[in-house]
Amino acid sequence: MGQRTRLILLLLSIQCLVLTGTANDDYKALISLMDELKNTPPNWVGADPCGGNWEGIVCTNSRVTSIVLTSMNLTGELSGEIQLLSELQTLDLSYNKDITGQLPNSIGNLQKLLNLNLIGCSFFGPIPDAIGNLPQLTILSLNNNSFNGPIPASIGNLSNLYWLDLAENQLSGPIPVSNGFKPGLDMLVHAKHFHLEKNKLSGEIPPQLFNSSMVLIHLILNSNDLTGSIPDTIGLVQTLQVIRFDGNSLSGPVPSSLNSLVNVGELYLSNNKLTGPIPKLNGMNLLKYMDMSNNDFDAPDIPTWFSTLQSLTTIVMENAGLQGPVPVSLFSLPNLQTVVLRNNQLNGTLNISIAYSNQLQLIDLRNNSIVSFINTAGGYNRDLILVDNPVCPKTEVTKIYCVVPQSNNSLYSTTQNNCQPVQCNLDQIPSPNCKCAYPYMGTLFFRAPSFSDLGNVSYYKALEKSLMEYSESAKLPVDSVSLSNPIRDSSMNLELSLEVFPSGQDRFNRTGISRIGFMLSNQNFKPPPDFGPFYFIADPYGHYAGGPKESKKSLSTGIIIGAAAGGAVLLLLLLLAGTYAFRQKRRAERASEQLNPFAHWDPKSSGGIPQLKGARSFSFEELKKYTNKFSEANSIGSGGYGKVYRGTLPAGQLIAIKRAQTESMQGGLEFKTEIELLSRVHHKNLVSLVGFCFDQGEQMLVYEYVPNGTLKDSLSGRSGIRLDWMRRLKVALGAARGLAYLHELANPPIIHRDIKSTNILLDERLNAKVADFGLSKPMGDGEKDHVTTQVKGTMGYLDPEYYMTQQLTEKSDVYSFGVLMLELITARMPIERGKYIVRVVRTAMDRTKVLYNLHEVLDPTIDLQTSPKSLEKIVDLALSCVEESGANRPAMGVVVKMIENIMQLAGLNPDAESASTSESYEVTKENSHHPYSNDGFEYSGVYPNLKIEPH
Known part of the structure; x- marks a missing residue:
């Protein structure tokens, strides 16, 4: 459609809007929305959203009543002009992680709003009090954002609210309740869902939060900072089905009124400071999942009433002070799947010789005082763990139960139906x-x-x-x-x-x-x-099929209306139309640049145009602004590719920007490789790609900012962070999980090709994230076993088999990971003073001696008394990863399971978050001594002819 035709249509449409009155507000609101948000649907054209089939817009009687734009890859902020949509009933912008800014106060003017869903965006700042001015609201889902400040007490005014989800934000302060002067959540008597977990809520759970008028079924408050006791008034809410209080600092005895909640099926009280006797729950006839671990209950016997709860599938009471024998009847519950009673004082004889549930998969009794074991031939043969019980050394029968078994839960994946398998394109x-x-x-x-x-x-x-x-x-x-x-x-x-x-x-x-x-x-x-x-x-979706075509309605009706309404307003309308046309032209130019940021890409020197899946394109001027003109104060590192700068997005999110040097010969290929791979892989142990810049001759990659630097910085003492043995195991597990994802779950599989301690970053909780994918190589359909390619990598980590054959496999990454584990154990560089760490460890070790006789090699800052067995097993695993033949090395998925088992042997939960951030583990550099403090590599000649530039 030509520009002149657009102008005519706009003139006629505005004339129509002048005549029809309030519909003009809807149009103004949507135009404001388009101005504030980028990547709006391409068919948002024309001046009649209700008659022009605008994507995501639903109208009733020419008024906008619904905006649903989930997973549209929208960026920007929500306009305050949203208040003009006075008939709006549904606003859903969920799963647009780049929508940011504060939720405007004007949201409270949408008096007819029923559903407000903003899940998985990046809103921040306080939730406005005006949210309580929405009398019709039934669903309020603001979870998985970055809202902070208190929960607005005004939410208590939402008398029709059914679903309240504020989880996974940074909300703080007490849970608001009414007091005669202000409202509170206790007034939400029609709500069935309170989902407030994973915030920073503090103070006590107010007794007045609960009353008998409530119909609440899900009360989820886990992972906050709540203190005090569980209020007795919880027994008033007879409709409750799920209660999660775990992961707080609740104290005192569990109220007896809990036993009256006969509809509760899932009860989580773990990881608090609860005291007194174990609560009697025999009235909870529907209870299926019960976890009361890690509290300070009085040391009791296992309650006999456990055996009366016929619906139980799961009993978890780790570190709960239990004592006495394990009742024989416990295992006969018909639906029982899991019993975890580790780290207690259970004693006597364990008897599984009578009937037990045919669904029972795991009995974990580690670290108790069980002295004997009875089981019939052909009896229970699933997972039973008796590690660290006196019974273990006594008989041959129990030996099989005195090791932590390999996890035998195969990962479920939907199988193909009865059809002929197909070979798909690269990203299908x-x-x-x-x-x-x-x-x-x-x-x-x-x-x-x-x-x-x-x-x-x-x-x-x-x-x-x-x-x-x-x-x-x-x-x-x-x-x-x-x-x-x-x-x-x-x-x-x-x-x-x-x-x-x-x-x-x-x-x-x-x-x-x-x-x-x-x-x-x-x-x-x-x-x-x-x-x-x-x-x-x-996940972002980047493969949209073409939407509805732009509407081309007849102009006859508009011309008649335009002629009738002409005259006095024509000059004003022409002025408005000219202004609008100019703005639309500018928007179109910007949109064209965003839609095709690689218009100037040189396929000859850097390969074909990058094929992306949802990565955001930044302009050079934007990144220049976010880094204060790439100031030296924001420079946080450098390498063969170029410099890395810290930046701050307008929403406050920190980013790391890798800026290529103009003289970097491999920059184009590495840039292409990294944005293609990282735009389609997403895992918590891989550094996330925020976007890229290919503008004004610049090549820049924009990542999430990982605050605690590289693993090498921590091992060498430069970062001031001391990694104890537990955290080293967590780092190894995180890096292994990231690699296993690349090898086994990415489609096609990806070989990283440059695993080393400078490419493992540590976040604020010291979780490992694999970084730098510039040398990575995807495995194509015809490359199921290996890729024949030019040798690239870093000296000391490079797989010798790959170097000799030029055949790259996933086992090449496994070799590098093995070297990385030895680096974690010794805090020595892979090649130091002409000595290769693999050879040093193999020469020094003696498996007949404690710690394999490696005392002189191990990092002296590790407390070796904590779990010497786990350290020996990590050495065994590392050496299996650096076997000369790739066929003899384990796959990364196996490595992950082995590290998980080693952590369990050390009494650690592989999936538990670190209890503290790195700030609790700062040490002064002057007082820390590490054998890794010498940064000078002295190459040993293991790969004498290989020339590799630092990467």
Whole structure:
């Protein structure tokens, strides 16, 4: 459509709006929304949102009543002019992680708003008090943002609220309750869901929070800073089904009124400071999952009433002061799957010779005082762990139970239906129906599942069936769904990867994505009861099919109206139209640059144009502003590629910007490789790519800022952070998980090719993140075993087999990781004073002696008394990773499981978050001595002909 035609249409449309009155406010609000948000749907053209099929906009009687733009890759801020949409009932911008800024106070003027969903965005600042001015609001989902400050007491005014989700923000202060002068959450008598977990809420749980008028079913307050006792008034809310108080600092006895909550199925009281007797819960006939670990209960016997709870699937009472024998009847509960009673004072004889549940998968009794064991031939043969009990050395029978078993829960993945397997393009994925497509992907988080047997396929099949049945009933464009990789995270949520495949074509259009996203954000889909409450976080989607064509309506009606309304306002309208046209032209120019940032890419020197999946394009001027003109004060590192700068986005998010030097010969290829790979891989142990800049002759990569520097900085003492043995194991596990994801879950698999201590970064909680993918290599369809390629890497970490054959495999990364583990153990550089660390360890070790006789080699700052066995096993694992033949090295998935088992042997939970940030482990550089303090490499000649520039 030409510019002149656009002007005519605009003139006529504005004339129509002048005549029709209030609809003009809707149009002004949407234009303001377009000005503040980038990447709005391309068919937002013309001046009639209701008649022009604007994507995500629903109108009733020519008034905008719904805006649903889930997973649209929107960036920018929400305009305060949103208040002009006086008929708006639904606003859902969920899963747009680059929408930032503060939620405008004017949101409180949307008097007809029913649903407000902003899940997984990046809003920050306080939740405005005006949120309490929305009398019709039924769903308020602001979870997974960065809101801070107190929970507004005004939310108590939302008398129709059904769903309140403020989880995973930075909210602080007390839980507000009413006092006659101000409202509070106790007034939400129609709400069924309080999801307030993973914030910084403090103070006591107010007794007046609960009353008998409430219909609350989910009370989720875990992972806050709550103190005081559990109020007795909780027994007034008879409708409760899920209670999560875990991960706080609650104290005092558990109130007896808890036993009256006969509908509760999941109860989490773990990781508090509760005292007194273990609460009597025999009235909870529907209780399925119970965790009361890590409290200070009076040392009791295992309560006999446990055996009366016929619905129990899971009993977790680790470090709960239990004593006495384990009741024989405990294991006969018909639905029992897991019993974890480790770290108590249980004694006597363990008897599993009578009937036990056929669903029982795990009995963990580590670190107790059990002296004998009875089991019948052909009896219980699943996982039983008796490590660190007196019974262990006594008989041959118990020896098999005196080691921590390998995890035998195979990772579930949806199998293909009865169809012919297909080979797909590089970034397509085969669906369960054997169709290549670009699925809509993300993670389902279940807050309180009733089961603990993650290997039970029937649960996931039921969830898949439920998802498909809902999709069909709602007429969503869904061909099939796939679930995979069930894990329990550090908060004991169940995580499941979800892929939704399109029907009838290989990709979704924006309408399809928006409808599926809304289904999950708005809780329209109800999972099977075993899964409990959930939320969904979507991955960016970058493969939209073409949306509806721009409307080209006849101008005849508009011309008649325009002629009738002409005259006095024509000059003003022309002025408005000219201004609007100029702004639209500028917007179009900017949009064109954003849509094609690689218009000046040179495919000859740097390969084909990068193929991206959702990465954000920054202009040079933006990054110059965010780094204070690339000032030296913001320089945080340098390498062969160029310098790295710290920057700050307008929303306050810190970023790290890797700026290529103009003389960097490999910069173009590395730049292309890194943005292509990192734009499509997402894992908590991989550094996230925020975006890139290819502007004004610059090549820059923009990452999340990882505050605690490199692993090498910590091992050498430069960072001032002391890594104790527990944290070194956590670092090893995190790096291994990141690599295993690249090798086994990325599609196609990716070989990093440059694993080393300078490419492992530590975040604020000292979690490891694998970084620097400039040398990484994806495995194509015809390269299932290896890639024949020019040798690249870093001296000391390089796989000798790869160097000799030029055949790169995943086992090359395993070799580098083995060297990295030896570096963690010794705090020595891989090659130091002409000595190669692999050779040094092998020469010095003697497996018949304590710590394998490696005292002179090990880092003296490690407390070797904590768990010498775990250190020996890490040495064994590291040496298996650096076997000369790649075939003899374990896969990274196996390495992950072995490190997890070693951590459990050391009494550590592999999935527990560090209790403190790195700030608790600062030491002065003057007082820290590390053998790794000499930075001068003296190459040993292991690879004498290899020339590798620092990377």
